[in-house]
Amino acid sequence: MPPVSVHPSLLKQWGGIWKSTRGRSRNGEERKKHPQSFDKAQGIEFGKVFDSAFGNSLATMLGKIPVVSPSANALTPEGRDCVEVGPTRIIGGIRPQNYDAAYRPDGPRIVFDSKTLNDQKSIGKN
Helix, strand or coil: CCCCCCCHHHHHHHHHHHHHCECECCCCCECCCCCECCCHHHHHHHHHHHHHHHHHHHHHHCCCCCEECCCCCCCCCCCCCCEEEEEEEEECCCCEEEEEEEECCCCCCEEECCCCCCCHHHHHHC
């Protein structure tokens, strides 16, 4: 698979956001220990940068197939042979789960779920 890469200027842009954000706790108070961190929405958007990079690299490896956004609750991809980047619903043995990227031409072959580790607490949770 080709390297998964994110352009340095995009990382620099997100670094600037991270450095200028005063992280907030669940009750809305400013975090005192780690004031620089993404809030929940920023963390999700930052994760999408890597989801897209992974999807593009996977699509290149699979013969430069299209990269598409999945339909919200679709159990199969819209295209016959494509990589989906975005919430992709996969039915598991216990319950359905959404992944961030997937290749599932005839069922799940490759699924990817990214985690943004924003602070000490998120590292422990994940």
